[in-house]
Amino acid sequence: MTTPENEIEQVEVRKKWKHEAHNFTPWLADNLYLLGSVLGMKLELVQTEALVGPYFLDILAREADEGVLVAIENQLEETDDHHLGQLLTYATGREAHVAVWVASEFVYEHAQVLHRLNKWTKENIRFFGVKVEVFEKAGGECLEARFRKVVYPGGWNKKATLKSREMPATKRRHHEFFQPLVTELLREGFAHKAVQYFDHTGRIFPSNLDLGIGYAASFFQDSAWVSLHLQTEDKEFNKQLFEELKVDQQQIQQSVNAGPDPDWQWLSRDRDAFSTINVKIDASIDDPPEKLEETRAWMLDLLPKLKEAFDPRLERILKELQPEG
Numbered sequence: 001m002t003t004p005e006n007e008i009e010q011v012e013v014r015k016k017w018k019h020e021a022h023n024f025t026p027w028l029a030d031n032l033y034l035l036g037s038v039l040g041m042k043l044e045l046v047q048t049e050a051l052v053g054p055y056f057l058d059i060l061a062r063e064a065d066e067g068v069l070v071a072i073e074n075q076l077e078e079t080d081d082h083h084l085g086q087l088l089t090y091a092t093g094r095e096a097h098v099a100v101w102v103a104s105e106f107v108y109e110h111a112q113v114l115h116r117l118n119k120w121t122k123e124n125i126r127f128f129g130v131k132v133e134v135f136e137k138a139g140g141e142c143l144e145a146r147f148r149k150v151v152y153p154g155g156w157n158k159k160a161t162l163k164s165r166e167m168p169a170t171k172r173r174h175h176e177f178f179q180p181l182v183t184e185l186l187r188e189g190f191a192h193k194a195v196q197y198f199d200h201t202g203r204i205f206p207s208n209l210d211l212g213i214g215y216a217a218s219f220f221q222d223s224a225w226v227s228l229h230l231q232t233e234d235k236e237f238n239k240q241l242f243e244e245l246k247v248d249q250q251q252i253q254q255s256v257n258a259g260p261d262p263d264w265q266w267l268s269r270d271r272d273a274f275s276t277i278n279v280k281i282d283a284s285i286d287d288p289p290e291k292l293e294e295t296r297a298w299m300l301d302l303l304p305k306l307k308e309a310f311d312p313r314l315e316r317i318l319k320e321l322q323p324e325g
Contacts, residue, residue: 008135008144013076013104016134016143020076020195021211022233025049025058028074028102031145032061035072038147039100039128043070049211052093055086055192056208060094068124071096074132077196078105078162080175082182084113086193100128106150108161114151126153131160171200173285174219178203181217181296190304191215197229201285204229205303209314212238215307216276217299224283224295226258226302228310231274237321242268242275244317245310252313256305259298277310 017023028035029048036043042064050060059072071091075083083101091099101114106129114127121127129151135144150160182194182203191205195214202218202225212232218225232238245252246266253264258279265278279302283295 008137011134011136011143013132013134015136016145017076019231020074021206022231024074024076027145028072029059032059034145035100035102035130035147038130038149039152041065041070041098050090050094052090054189055090055093057090057094060096063098066097068097069094070098070100072100072102074102075195076104076132077200079103079107079110079129080196081110081179082186082194084110097124098126098128100130101151102130102132102147104132106131106161108158108163111151111156111158111161115156118151118153128152129156170285174200177285177292177296178217181299184300185303188304190307207311207314209311209318213314215303217303219283219285222282222284223280224299225278225280226299226306227276227278228306229274229276235273238273238275239268240321241314241317242266242277244321245277245313248313252309256302256309258302258305277306279306 017027025048029045032043032045043061044064046060046062046069048059050057057071058074061070061072062068063070071087071094073083073087073090079101083103087099087101111129114129117127128149131148131150133146133148135146136142137144148160150157185191185205186194192208194203194205197204197216198218198220201220202216204214204216207213207215210232212230214229216225216227216229218227230238230241232241249266253262259281263280265276265280267278268275281295281298283291285292287295
């Protein structure tokens with residue numbers, strides 16, 4: 001049986017945008033009219049990665065008719081507490097009158113917060129929760145993005161939300177493991193935000209040096225990993241960056257106290273245009289609580305050490321590979 005040519009089906013958002021910062025944010029910045037049409041606004045781009053103190057707002061826009069600033073924070077997964085805090089912090093820091101949270105799924109409690117904020121704040125301060133969805137035409141010829149309002153001034157669509165208890169068990173275990181780790185690292189100023197990584201099995205902390213650089217903690221099969229992740233937009237540049245770091249491989253590994261007999265993995269995947277430098281240990285998300293505590297403590301200890309070892313080198317290499325002018 002053949003599928004009708006006009007038949008479409010909803011697919012995972014990452015089928016269209018693999019990387020949130022590299023793919024989705026630039027796409028959204030170029031297609032603000034699509035988001036604006038759903039919000040009933042004419043949006044004009046002001047800046048991506050707009051500085052807010054030591055942090056960065058994904059997109060800063062302006063509503064053309066009223067001239068007010070619009071803060072847009074996006075994520076390609078379900079909403080979480082950290083992005084909620086980021087939205088409020090960044091919107092306040094940029095004195096935006098409109099705050100828009102774009103996500104692929106809205107947890108009921110997060111949508112409820114935006115709804116309450118709309119009730120409690122002044123009329124000229126507005127909060128929106130917008131769900132982004134991707135639909136594929138028969139044959140995979142076209143991936144169409146669509147936006148759907150979940151929260152808006154004057155109401156919200158409860159049926160479009162995901163209740164916390166509906167989270168799959170393995171996803172919840174990862175969430176409960178990473179939540180304290182992310183909270184502690186953000187509190188210490190390790191990074192300005194954390195992004196869900198490798199579906200739900202890891203978290204990556206974007207570097208201020210480049211959008212394609214980040215430090216990550218994750219689980220894979222029966223191992224826990226702490227990593228430097230390199231995935232810049234330029235495949236050749238990414239390869240050069242990795243090779244320049246590899247020159248100091250021995251010195252780096254000797255300078256980082258990663259515990260007894262650390263298992264270092266320097267991996268470059270040219271086909272996928274990304275590289276990772278990792279330390280891994282035997283561990284699983286299904287370990288007993290006391291073992292998970294040890295794994296989290298290991299990650300919390302090692303991530304700053306990797307940053308201390310790599311950031312100065314990365315800064316120097318980036319200047320050499322990207323000379324001014």
